Amino acid sequence: MCGIIAAASNRNVGKLLVQGLHKMEYRGYDSAGIALHQKDQIAHLRTLGKVKLLEEKMIQEKPKSKLGIAHTRWATHGEPSEENAHPHKSNERVYIVHNGIIENYLDLKDFLKKKNYSFLSQTDSELIAHMLDYFLNQGNSMLDSMYLTKDRLDGAYAIAAIDLEDDQNIIVARNKSPLLIGIGIEELLAASDPLALGQLTNEFIFLEDGDVAELSSDSYSIYDINKKKVEREISKIDISSQATSKGEYKHFMEKEIYEQPEAILNTIDGRVGGDDILENIFGLGSSEMFERVKRIQIVACGTSLHAGRVAANWFSSISELPTQIDYASEYRYRNPHVDEDSLFVTISQSGETADTLAALRYAKEKDYLSSLCICNVPTSSLARESDYSIFTNAGPEIGVASTKAFTTQLAALMLLALSIAKGRKKNPKLRTRVVTALRSLPDIIEETLKLKETIIELAPEVASKDNALFLGRGIFYPIAKEGALKLKEISYIHAEAYPAGELKHGPLALIDENMPVIALAPESEIAEKLISNLEEVKARGGTLYVFSDPTISMDVKSGKLIKMPKCDFLLTPIIYTIPLQILSYEVALLRGTDIDQPRNLAKSVTVE
């Protein structure tokens, strides 16, 4: 969840470390800190709150250094405070930054207390600094001390550490938390996210679990879990600064909403050809594997789970397969029964969500036919550990609330439904229809984005309320859930979603003039039933905002009926998502919340 960055250079590193923290701030932003080696001492600056405050402190104090580590935090153990902010130190000698969770921290703290170490924070991370100091004091090198420390740590970690007695080297270690090395010009860098280093290099090495590496300004050495020196592949990735700047937009979320036509185009580009889906777009051998699939198990979290719920419907109607879907955090704990020839599918924009990754690792021990992931980050742990994968090609998504990552996940899941249908020789005509519809999707999204002005008009009404109810039926119920999630994430308005038919089984009791009801009414066989459900709301004084097919007419009294562009029914969930994203954004703007970095949340949840 947190972001870590480290640099060993021939130039001053303070500024580049803070710039890197800014790029990773979406991972966590309740406090930030930096430790800079200055030969005879280590400058240690920490602030509660956003990276900007640390930057201001840096501007005042202007610490100079060619070797340093820095951190932006999302609190797990211990409240957000300056004492709990990283880097943590031991005996003014060892300074560390850590991303992850140390599960056996209480035992290790007891051990260190008995060795006369005292703790200044409530974090699990501080013990890593003391443990390194403990082993260094026994005459071990920093590399050996890191291995000795690692041997005692249970849990997930990406660590970077510096030692007052060594002004040339940084040591880093990875286990189940993302960490990579960046090879710069006359400098070596490490970070938990390539975005942090995008301005500095396009050459990256993704460390593996168990790896420890030593970095100086002109060289690096990597050691594997058994302390054997290893060479790891260098990947060239161009992370342009354009992709990580807001451009003309006020917020990344806004930019990302309006990037969706292009993002969707990039998801389908090169994957459909003629009037059908192309072969092996999920990796070599995937088409052959799809011929055998008899059941699908989806596992995901948050917005990605909503994409899975929509897709379950497509797997049924297009691929003619049953689907089971679970929250990643629940899946392992329900003793899942695995049917023969079941395909295990994970969906994740980051590819680093701890629960989803843990579910995949668990599933790999079971009797699944194969594992497949839908992901936006090709270099992520999930992508590397799955048998097959497809990348959504949405480009970096910085806003914590997922927008283009979600709609591109839906497009990629549709490609999966079509590919499996093709492998199983099902529904050729329907496949052609959907492929044609997919091609026109970017244009329809472009048209849908023009609803902005209409939505801006109704935003103040929603912004003035404390609650909202979202209704949808069938394949639109997960979209209603996604709309409610978006609104609560960024505007802090309490929002819930229901399948409209469930209204009279409870939520109708909540309806009055203070409960805006946002409903999705596309043309479908249940449209009429949905309209009757909405009449029930109207009769009880609720204000209705209905996004509907152009053919549907109803009197919404004080609310608003907003006609949506026409689209193939199977793809309408993607289209109906767009106005809900815009609505949340405009409401949050009116309420003055921190849209890109909503309180208490993080983009990449790397703790279980």
Ligand code: G6P
């Ligand atoms: C966090 C993010 C959400 C995301 C969820 C799952 O909560 O803020 O936007 O939907 O994690 O993340 P994933 O990367 O697995 O899609």
